[in-house]
Amino acid sequence: MAKKDYGADSLTVLEGLDAVRKRPGMYIGTTDTQGLMHCLWEIIDNAVDEALAGACTHIVVTLHKDGSVEVADNGRGIPVDVEPKTKLTGVEVVLTKLHAGAKFGNASYNAAGGLHGVGSSVVNALSSRLDVEVDRNGNTYHMAFHQGHPGVYTDADPEHPSPDSPFRKTRKNRPTELEIIGHVKPKTTGTRIRYWADPEIFNDTARFDYDQLIDRVRQTSFLVPGLKLDVVDERIEATGDEHVDELIENDIGAAQAAAAETADDEDAAIVRASAGDDAIARTEAENMQQQAEAGAATTLEATVSPQPDAPTPGHRRLEEFCHTGGVVDFVDFLSQGEPVSNIWRITGQGTYHEETQAVDEHGDLHAQDITRACDVDIALRWVNGYDTTIRSFVNVVATPGGGMHVDGFLNAVTRQVRKAVEDNARKLKVNLKDAKMKVERDDILAGLVAVVTVRIAEPQFQGQTKDVLGTAQVKPVVTRIVDRQFAEMITGSKRGYKEQSSRVLEKIVGEMHARIQARKTKEVARRKTALESASMPPKLSDCQPGNDDVAELFIVEGDSALGTAKAARNSAFQALLPIRGKILNVQKASLAQMLSNKECAAIIQVVGAGSGASFDLSQARYNKVIMMTDADVDGAHIRTLLLTLFYRYMRPLIEAGHVYAAVPPLHRIALTGPRKGEYIYTYSDDELAGKLEQLDRDHISYADDIQRYKGLGEMDANQLADTTMDPRTRLLRRIRMEDAERAAGIFSLLMGDEVPPRRQFIVDNADDFDRSKIDT
Incomplete structure (x- = not known):
């Protein structure tokens, strides 16, 4: 029975990250595999944002044997100094405070994927343990958390940390000291976050999906040209070859613990990598990977808390990704089937105005009208076939639900294709007077492979899972850029596009005819069903x-x-x-x-x-x-x-x-004399002639006026019944x-x-x- 009294003592206030643990679905969607992977995406996206800011060239994702995941980057590192308002270090603010970070302003990140300021803190809240290491100022700083609360673990073996080790929580409202655990070169910076997903939060079906991880990392390597990303699965045992294993460990260690000493050195490293200077080392690593793969088992996923005797996954210990062609390489990777056109690329930048809340010097929010920049980078091609593949991204974050950038792209492409078809109607054999002969979007999408990306500051997503871009001002920007550049391509006015555009238009018109015919067939089938009933x-x-x-x-x-x-x-x-x-x-x-x-x-x-x-x-x-x-x-x-x-x-x-x-x-012979009233019917002229000869021979009289039927309507009912309809007297064939x-x-x-x-x-x-x- 409900309580009669309802007062302030009936209210519950959840402070800090307790709300996240109470309602995890509000932040990560689900607590199964999808939610588990979403946590990993949040940490990876933070590292990728450093690459978008030009401060990171290498990211390593490591799956440890104990079920934990580690993401390391050589970006600028999370700030370790004290934030004035909270009196907490930057590390603690980022990992314990919701809606806190450097992406709410315009100084540190012009385009970022993690924008809600809840990513890292939510992952921390939903982890049984999270360790963070930051390289800055010549030092390596460390801090640990248990279910979102800072404190200190006492590990029996520091080389093998565990969420089950004794933990001492920092007292409430007291800042946690960042522990200095080592030293690095003064210009070496980076962040390493390792966490254990909390089995109290995630259900028994939650698994780290290795294939999803590889797809996401590969996708990121296409979208951030020159960024090197490695995936290391330590659940797979070493090859046993000391030289090969040393190469692996050196490569992993270099990514996790050191970075290029200067930005110039980093840029040079990218150039050398793209030029192929690492060919020998890459070949050796490739040989190692093949040997490791030969000894691997077939399990593709690891549980959050794997058993010691669990089988090892059936894939390589180390996967490396680095692409320099951007979205063009991505479209080439996605293309299946014989190409109808080459890969067409559309790039440009536009601006738009947006009213947003900005923090002033007093820490208060005020509405401000801000001019934003929108960078557009699109690659597309048509292939033979009917499937449509469109991948869309905002600041490297996938938007599987599309959004304003995809709408702008499709609107412009549809408009320009229709215009091109009208201009070439005679050549394409399209009857413009027929209202049904109109190219529809589905005709254009058949066989289309496209990657649509935009980079903007503070994009508006529909929900924390960022499936759909909701910033309406992006749509006209994308439309204008695609309108101008795609028009030159599809009309063939741009050099080298004439033959390709002809093939594309022929394919699209062919799809239109096929759709019209299919619709007719469906209508016929519908009509036939109705007809028969x-x-x-x-x-x-x-x-x-x-x-x-x-x-x-x-x-x-x-x-x-x-x-x-x-x-x-x-x-x-x-x-x-x-x-x-x-x-x-x-x-x-x-x-x-x-x-x-x-x-x-x-x-x-x-x-x-x-x-x-x-x-x-x-x-x-x-x-x-x-x-x-x-x-x-x-x-x-x-x-x-x-x-x-x-x-x-x-x-x-x-x-x-x-x-x-x-x-x-055909004829009716009326008999006369004794047989008056009798009639003889004949069915052909030859039969008539023969019958008349027989009557004359037999001296049977008949009327000279022989009736010649011009049609059934000339018979009376008795005549028609006797000759044609009565089963007893009629003739049927x-x-x-x-x-x-x-x-x-x-x-x-x-x-x-x-x-x-x-x-x-x-x-x-x-x-x-x-x-x-x-x-x-």
């Missing part, structure tokens, strides 16, 4: 239900014949569907055109078994489908068109013998298909698009014409 056409005169095993559907030529057929039929099992004239030749038409034809659509509806691959003979509503057309050339043509429809879209009806052609008579391949060839020849073969067929077979083979 819709109510019956109003002109259908259906039979009575319950007679499916004997039900017959007569497809009748013309409305006039329909009137007679209604009176002649047996409505218990005979249904009538009129068609108007000659239906569509579906051999020449597309599926969409066929379903758009009212007559074809009505037939498919009434038969009720579907069409094409979805046709289900068991669902057919009638046992017989009978084509009842006039006994003339036009009637024969209509039957041929109907058969083409059945063959193309309802073939099982023909294969199972359910399709018939009615055989109405069953349509059979004994050779499917030959039938397909005949339909293609007689009803297809190619006229010359059809003409030749008629010429070649004219002499063999057999009138008895056709029902006219």
Whole structure:
């Protein structure tokens, strides 16, 4: 039961980093592998920010055997002097105070990834132990923390520190003395942070994902040209070769403990590395790595607190990354498939105004209008294929959700591509009058590989995890730069781009046509589904239900014949569907055109078994489908068109013998004399001549006025029933298909698009014409 009293004593105040431990999800998202890796990204990003500031050339990430992670850089080192307001050293401020750091102003970092001032302090709060070493002023300073609180550990073996060692916390509100543990050259600077993730915070599934780490480090090496990054996995045992192991340890030690003595020396080192002076050492290291890999096991991840007998991971002990080509190298690495274009690079700088809160000399915040600089660096290319790969970054921090910089890039590219297509419409065979023929963004994105980066001061991200850039002023800056430079590339006006731009536009237009066709197919499928399930056409005169095993559907030529057929039929099992004239030749038409034809659509509806691959003979509503057309050339043509429809879209009806052609008579002979009132029907001119000769020979009289039917509508109901519809007296011809391949060839020849073969067929077979083979 809830307490009735609610007062100040009911409130809880979480001070310092206790709030982070209480609600870690607010700062790192989750407490599984994703959150664990996010902590590592925060520390790495701080080191990378030193590289962006021009103060760092080498970063080493080390995975220790005991489950801890160490990040070392040769940047300027965290300040060790006392911060006036808190009276704490810079190291303690950075690692224990939320929203504290040098990235809230403009002096120390013009473009940085860690901007919220909570990265290092949050990692400290969520670690069972964190040790920091700083090289500055000729000294190496050290400080340790337990769950975010500063203090002193008493390690039994200083060479192997442990979070389980005895810890003495510094008294509250008392500054912690930085311990000097060694000396370095006066100009040597750098920071080393080693931490053990707290198992009380992270769940049992949390793992350091080595593949994610390698991807992130490789990505950073592309985005910061010349920066060397090493990943060392000490969980993998040494090779046993003293010379190779010494090379490794020397390289690791050099990165962790020493830096170039001067900035000039650092720059020279980059130049030498890019020029290949380290080729021999790199080759030796490569040989070592291959030997180490041969003896490695297959586990790719290490737990936060690995067991002593846990298998070693299946990768190299040392991975080195250093690229000098920047985003161009990155796009080349990401590209999969045959390239359509070379890698195009867009670079530039713009400015924008932003109102931000700035700290004055009294420590108070005030709104100020500041002019910001935005550096844009983009590389892109198209490859054959359909996948889109766009990687975006702000100050080397990945923004997988995109943001304003990506929106500006895509808007400009889309606009310029559309303009280029319009300008080259005739060459690209694009009908500008057709509203559907418009290039959409998806057409452009197919096969696109791009890396979009911007560098700005104090970017606004959506949340601490920095997935999306929210600084709105960046969008128009990127749009203007891309508009100007990409326009020259895609139009081919820039030297060397004409052939490439033509290939890119052809690919994009091809994607547009494919999309339009796919949409038509989807619409056809949707229409077909609706068609087959819709109510019956109003002109259908259906039979009575319950007679499916004997039900017959007569497809009748013309409305006039329909009137007679209604009176002649047996409505218990005979249904009538009129068609108007000659239906569509579906051999020449597309599926969409066929379903758009009212007559074809009505037939498919009434038969009720579907069409094409979805046709289900068991669902057919009638046992017989009978084509009842006039006994003339036009009637024969209509039957041929109907058969083409059945063959193309309802073939099982023909294969199972359910399709018939009615055989109405051409002539009626009225007998006279004793047999007055009797009639004889003939079905061809030859049959008429033969019948008349027989009557004369038998001395049977008949009326000289022999009726010649011009169509079914000229018969009365009794005549139509006796000659064509009554199962007891009618004549039907069953349509059979004994050779499917030959039938397909005949339909293609007689009803297809190619006229010359059809003409030749008629010429070649004219002499063999057999009138008895056709029902006219």
